[in-house]
Amino acid sequence: HERVLIFAAASTAPAIEPLTRGFAKAEGGKADAQAVFAASGTLARQIANGAPADLFLSADKRWIETLAKSGHIDRTRMAALMRNCLVLVLPNDDRRRLTLSATLPKELGDGRLLLADPALAPLGAYSKAALQSLHLWEPLQGRLAFQPNARAVLALAARGEALAIVYRSGANKSPGLRIAAPVPETAPILYFLAPVAGRDRPAAQRLLAYLKSDAARTAYRRAGFIAVDAPCPS
Amino acid sequence: MIEVDVRRRHGAFALDARFTTDTQDQGGVTVLFGRSGAGKTSLVNLLAGLDRPDSGRIVIGGAVLFDSERGIDLPPEQRRLGYVFQDGRLFPHLSVLRNLTYGMKRLGSDGDGPVTLDTAIELLDLRALLDRRPATLSGGEKQRVAIGRALLAHPRLLLMDEPLASLDATRKNEILPFIEQLRDETGIPIVYVSHALDEVIRLADTLVLLSEGRVAAVGGVEDLMSRLDLRPLTGRYEAGAVIAATVRSHDAPGGLTLLDFAGGTMRVPYTEMPLGKELRVRVRARDVSLALSEPADISILNVFPGTVREIGGEPGPQVDVLIDIGCPLWARITRHALEKLAIAPGKPVHALVKAVALDRHSLGHGAGRFRASNETR
Amino acid sequence: MIEVDVRRRHGAFALDARFTTDTQDQGGVTVLFGRSGAGKTSLVNLLAGLDRPDSGRIVIGGAVLFDSERGIDLPPEQRRLGYVFQDGRLFPHLSVLRNLTYGMKRLGSDGDGPVTLDTAIELLDLRALLDRRPATLSGGEKQRVAIGRALLAHPRLLLMDEPLASLDATRKNEILPFIEQLRDETGIPIVYVSHALDEVIRLADTLVLLSEGRVAAVGGVEDLMSRLDLRPLTGRYEAGAVIAATVRSHDAPGGLTLLDFAGGTMRVPYTEMPLGKELRVRVRARDVSLALSEPADISILNVFPGTVREIGGEPGPQVDVLIDIGCPLWARITRHALEKLAIAPGKPVHALVKAVALDRHSLGHGAGRFRASNETR
Amino acid sequence: MPFLTPLETEALLLSLRVALVSVVFALPVGLLVAWLLVRVRFPGKSVLDAVVHLPLVLPPVAVGYLLLIALGRNGIIGGWLYDSFGISFAFTWKGAAVAAAVMAFPLMVRSMRLSLEAVDPGLEAAARTLGATRRRVFLTVTLPLMAPGILAGGVLAFARALGEFGATITFVSNIPGETRTLPIALYTLTQTPGGEAAAARLAILAALLAFAALIGSEWLARRVKATRGAAARA
Amino acid sequence: MPFLTPLETEALLLSLRVALVSVVFALPVGLLVAWLLVRVRFPGKSVLDAVVHLPLVLPPVAVGYLLLIALGRNGIIGGWLYDSFGISFAFTWKGAAVAAAVMAFPLMVRSMRLSLEAVDPGLEAAARTLGATRRRVFLTVTLPLMAPGILAGGVLAFARALGEFGATITFVSNIPGETRTLPIALYTLTQTPGGEAAAARLAILAALLAFAALIGSEWLARRVKATRGAAARA
Numbered sequence A: 001h002e003r004v005l006i007f008a009a010a011s012t013a014p015a016i017e018p019l020t021r022g023f024a025k026a027e028g029g030k031a032d033a034q035a036v037f038a039a040s041g042t043l044a045r046q047i048a049n050g051a052p053a054d055l056f057l058s059a060d061k062r063w064i065e066t067l068a069k070s071g072h073i074d075r076t077r078m079a080a081l082m083r084n085c086l087v088l089v090l091p092n093d094d095r096r097r098l099t100l101s102a103t104l105p106k107e108l109g110d111g112r113l114l115l116a117d118p119a120l121a122p123l124g125a126y127s128k129a130a131l132q133s134l135h136l137w138e139p140l141q142g143r144l145a146f147q148p149n150a151r152a153v154l155a156l157a158a159r160g161e162a163l164a165i166v167y168r169s170g171a172n173k174s175p176g177l178r179i180a181a182p183v184p185e186t187a188p189i190l191y192f193l194a195p196v197a198g199r200d201r202p203a204a205q206r207l208l209a210y211l212k213s214d215a216a217r218t219a220y221r222r223a224g225f226i227a228v229d230a231p232c233p234s
Numbered sequence B, C: 001m002i003e004v005d006v007r008r009r010h011g012a013f014a015l016d017a018r019f020t021t022d023t024q025d026q027g028g029v030t031v032l033f034g035r036s037g038a039g040k041t042s043l044v045n046l047l048a049g050l051d052r053p054d055s056g057r058i059v060i061g062g063a064v065l066f067d068s069e070r071g072i073d074l075p076p077e078q079r080r081l082g083y084v085f086q087d088g089r090l091f092p093h094l095s096v097l098r099n100l101t102y103g104m105k106r107l108g109s110d111g112d113g114p115v116t117l118d119t120a121i122e123l124l125d126l127r128a129l130l131d132r133r134p135a136t137l138s139g140g141e142k143q144r145v146a147i148g149r150a151l152l153a154h155p156r157l158l159l160m161d162e163p164l165a166s167l168d169a170t171r172k173n174e175i176l177p178f179i180e181q182l183r184d185e186t187g188i189p190i191v192y193v194s195h196a197l198d199e200v201i202r203l204a205d206t207l208v209l210l211s212e213g214r215v216a217a218v219g220g221v222e223d224l225m226s227r228l229d230l231r232p233l234t235g236r237y238e239a240g241a242v243i244a245a246t247v248r249s250h251d252a253p254g255g256l257t258l259l260d261f262a263g264g265t266m267r268v269p270y271t272e273m274p275l276g277k278e279l280r281v282r283v284r285a286r287d288v289s290l291a292l293s294e295p296a297d298i299s300i301l302n303v304f305p306g307t308v309r310e311i312g313g314e315p316g317p318q319v320d321v322l323i324d325i326g327c328p329l330w331a332r333i334t335r336h337a338l339e340k341l342a343i344a345p346g347k348p349v350h351a352l353v354k355a356v357a358l359d360r361h362s363l364g365h366g367a368g369r370f371r372a373s374n375e376t377r
Numbered sequence D, E: 001m002p003f004l005t006p007l008e009t010e011a012l013l014l015s016l017r018v019a020l021v022s023v024v025f026a027l028p029v030g031l032l033v034a035w036l037l038v039r040v041r042f043p044g045k046s047v048l049d050a051v052v053h054l055p056l057v058l059p060p061v062a063v064g065y066l067l068l069i070a071l072g073r074n075g076i077i078g079g080w081l082y083d084s085f086g087i088s089f090a091f092t093w094k095g096a097a098v099a100a101a102v103m104a105f106p107l108m109v110r111s112m113r114l115s116l117e118a119v120d121p122g123l124e125a126a127a128r129t130l131g132a133t134r135r136r137v138f139l140t141v142t143l144p145l146m147a148p149g150i151l152a153g154g155v156l157a158f159a160r161a162l163g164e165f166g167a168t169i170t171f172v173s174n175i176p177g178e179t180r181t182l183p184i185a186l187y188t189l190t191q192t193p194g195g196e197a198a199a200a201r202l203a204i205l206a207a208l209l210a211f212a213a214l215i216g217s218e219w220l221a222r223r224v225k226a227t228r229g230a231a232a233r234a
């Protein structure tokens, strides 16, 4: 009986959690999979320090780069699994019609725009890049607040404390929020799956394959992600 | 007036004390006397409000401090009783001076009470210690500060739990007159716990004998000390008679003071006292000898003729003999002398009292100052 | 043998004590006597190793406990000195029984030492308290437990810092003989701090008078007590002479024991003692009267002829008179009597000593047991 | 401060301010609670005890979230505070101080309780026989005798406040210059590839800070002890 | 346990084991350190003091990261331990216990120190005159008199260990059945859309656990006090 460990960014939990069960069923007792969720940076450092991970799943390009460069993941067998999109969300009861226009800083009043921390989460990095390309990053200084990860941004936004830029995958599942506007990305937000170097057991390879299968794609969609090559809805 | 009627259990120990002392307006000293473990400290804690009786009533100077039936239980700070603790309890974080003045806040001024700060410092010889912290004081120094602190709090009654036990004789003899003076001049009543008979004799107006949590006897020092049945409690070694007397005249050049008492005139070392002053004289049995004829050319100044009344039945080589010289007097002689002189009840004898064994004590209050109650129930 | 030569500063207080006591193999009691704040506790702490002298040397029974020059400083547990603290210091978390047995571990057995657990419990009347915690004990009960605890640790020397101060007279008189017995039978030397003269007289072989941190005098009780220049330290009230004597014979039916001493034969109340036993007799000046002729038919058994040697110069109505009756004896009489009887040096007199004022004390050791040094430098 | 980058200086000063304010405000409350818990009998005592300990046993993020629910701008108390007084804790350094105070509170109370329990009631009794009311006894006897424990509790709380992260970031987010305290800055760096050196610098800075607080408190404690006089050699 | 899901039971039992083991091992070390800090003079004392307090002032994640670097399989100490004895802390429940112990350590030491400082040196001196060596004095006098403080410290540490999250997830990751303690399970649930209810259950469970420990300790402390006899009415 083999156990495969996949280290996955916390925001992928809704998609990956059911798939580990599916994998165990498919393996019929030969092997099963266990997912370890945490911040990408935490997981990456653990892998660099000898964590018994077989696969690494993250949207954080910086850490993927770092691990690839230090030889901890096998870049040649890395694959993009799914894609996510950014949206601007408002609490359900907030009836304002806000868009990401030049007037946004003024329309915020003494409210704040909530982002994931660009230094911590890929969501943050993508949000920052988008705001920069819209020339809103500078004007919004002083009106921004950062949360460490995507879930935290959603939780705070759902409390009605601020507007927020979040993943579409999360916004879909949050009953207290409505999507005010899509946020145009500068580059597609892709989740990469890579085997950890030196741990390519057959079972790990089978899980890798399973996560790229059609069954898996359905699960991703169900969790609010879109296909790698699909466009973001506008 | 102190009226106490309390019950309190501590594990196997049960305190059940009832007594009343009557003093008109004036103060007076009530001494709680009893063996180690008799319940003296327990009783004082009840008076101070630091412990609560299971039931009972405490009235001091007309003020009801505690009454379980009427649901009265004054907190300690409102009882206005100064307490000198058996174990010191100085505030370790305050200097000696600030320990002394801690309770002076009660009056809001610095010298309003019957005792001023300066008097207390001088008398208790604390001047050199004022800036020190209690931790560096010697045992006796601590106790002196504790006495000063309680005095300066201007209490309506002072509770003193063996305040002099850790003081040397010289110091004791300096402080005792101060306590006497306090009693006589300020009218602050004092409840004084002691197991030292010399202190008891000197200070007590009323003596409360405690034994195993109960009041074995309450009354005047004179009465209780001459009672044979209380000897197990008052102690044999120190036994004697206490005699009330009045200052008759002085013979200053001769170094004598003459006192009138029921048995005639007694000559004691010269002491400055107003004529007519009532005082108490203690004659210890061990300081009284007997002779069949009046001895001549002897340094003993007080020789009183009298009659043998009773011979104590204690075993051992010494016998206490009760003599009537107009008032009762105890003499302790050897059994050998008893036989040699053929002492027996009814026999006329002369009692030789060494003048130097007399203790001075002012009475100051009329007789019948106390009502005994609850004696060895 | 105790050899002490230490210096220690505490703020403004400087202890500078040097003295030696010589006792051959046997124990003996060295009493540290002095006023409150004289430095008694400070000195005892140095002996016990609880405080370190700034410089000096401490040798007890041949063992060097401290020597600043040789760099020796034995830790307290290796000094094997039992310490009865002035402030009790019972272990609050242990029952009385476990407090008592705490130091018995030293021998590893339960009854090996000179004092067995049962003896101590019986003598100190602790049976009923064994399961209690110290917090619930009365002041005197605590001190009794503390004494028992130190005794049971089988020390080579006992340090007792005012162990009886919080005990009543009855209890004191029960425990004092026990300490005497300890001294006599176990040979454990004792350093005893006290300001009570009766304890000093009863117990002391060597007396160390401390005054303001210095040794004012060291020597035998006999010598120091009869020295007029030490009166300010030893106290006047209690002054007297101490006389060495030997048991000569018993008169059990007559209730008498006869002692030989330098002035002849003395009759004291019957006491069970072997014939020939050396002991010490204390005669307080206040218990001695003078007569010009020998009085007849008097209950005073001891009348010694003698000659007046010296008349004390103290002011006041009473005078101390030194009489030579073969050995020195002090009598305290009134100035009135002095004049009436025309007492002057050289005059023959009879000294009347009340037998009951005698204290019993075994000497047990030869003379010259101490070397005085450093007297009031 | 010449050795520090402007970012470090900012985080340092902010952390100091937040920790200091939190301790100053928590101290009297802590004292009151400690006193209630040690010396007073009342129904619901164990409930109070439990509530005080809550921040200790709950994950900090949960505490932050609870604070948000209570004190956020849409929170029960926070909404009222904002509507009535215009006071807002969310997204401000004051909120960070609140979070730090709440998290440090149980430690402070614990320390005070221990020292209060060590105060000899006999001394308090003595003070009362000298005519002091309960209040005066507390101020002149109990409090000074507790001083070492209060000091210890205060320093502990200060140190804990300096290190507070989870509740702070959840409650007030990470706003540079407003709520980016040392620990938040440090956390951010650990999640950044190549942030090791800068993170180490900040860690050392935090350690030095704690160090200074501790040494200060030791020194104070020694002074307190010295004025009380030393006991015999142990 | 009928009210708990298997996952909850697993996390609960794991948390209990981790917290218990961490306290049991930290207790003697904490005692030693407290004793060194209170009763011994040696150079570098304040450095030791500061190091002990470090986990308090550093963000837990930073502590976890330091542990990972030191005790990870590639770490300085961890590598040696693994090579020489085959012991590995990283990514095992033992590592979680280490992280919990380290984080709880300063609290434990503080509590012990306060109670040690309250022990009357006069009693220790008395014990030594009775022939007890330093060691026996410590075991029979100091230790029993410190008992309330040790108890308080131990329970505090236990509660803190139960709630430990940041250092744990950084050091030993989030491995179900091995290192997914209650707080980490709670975190995982909050990362999952719709996990709020389950997360609340876990939070309540954690709080109840800690309360049980605290109430137990109060009860024990009261018993200790009762056997020592009460003082006068305050």
Ligand SMILES: Nc1ncnc2c1ncn2[C@@H]1O[C@H](COP(=O)(O)OP(=O)(O)OP(=O)(O)O)[C@@H](O)[C@H]1O
Residues within 6 Å of the ligand: B010, B011, B012, B013, B034, B035, B036, B037, B038, B039, B040, B041, B042, B043, B086, B195, C135, C136, C137, C138, C139, C140, C141, C166, E229
């Ligand atoms: N809390 C308690 N639990 C059990 N017994 C107690 C408690 N408090 C006091 N006692 C007992 O009550 C008795 C009286 O104690 P108390 O302190 O009043 O004696 P005391 O007369 O002051 O004695 P001493 O002269 O020795 O101070 C003692 O036997 C003591 O052991």
Ligand SMILES: Nc1ncnc2c1ncn2[C@@H]1O[C@H](COP(=O)(O)OP(=O)(O)OP(=O)(O)O)[C@@H](O)[C@H]1O
Residues within 6 Å of the ligand: B135, B136, B137, B138, B139, B140, B141, B166, C010, C011, C012, C013, C034, C035, C036, C037, C038, C039, C040, C041, C042, C043, C086, D229
């Ligand atoms: N640490 C200290 N700092 C300053 N003075 C001190 C210190 N320790 C003791 N003293 C002083 O030294 C003197 C001697 O104290 P010690 O306790 O030895 O007296 P003592 O002879 O035992 O008196 P007592 O009979 O009252 O117990 C006292 O005046 C005391 O105030």
Ligand SMILES: [Mg+2]
Residues within 6 Å of the ligand: B040, B041, B042, B086, B161, C138, C139, C140
């Ligand atoms: Mg008492």
Ligand SMILES: [Mg+2]
Residues within 6 Å of the ligand: B138, B139, B140, C040, C041, C042, C086, C161
């Ligand atoms: Mg002393």
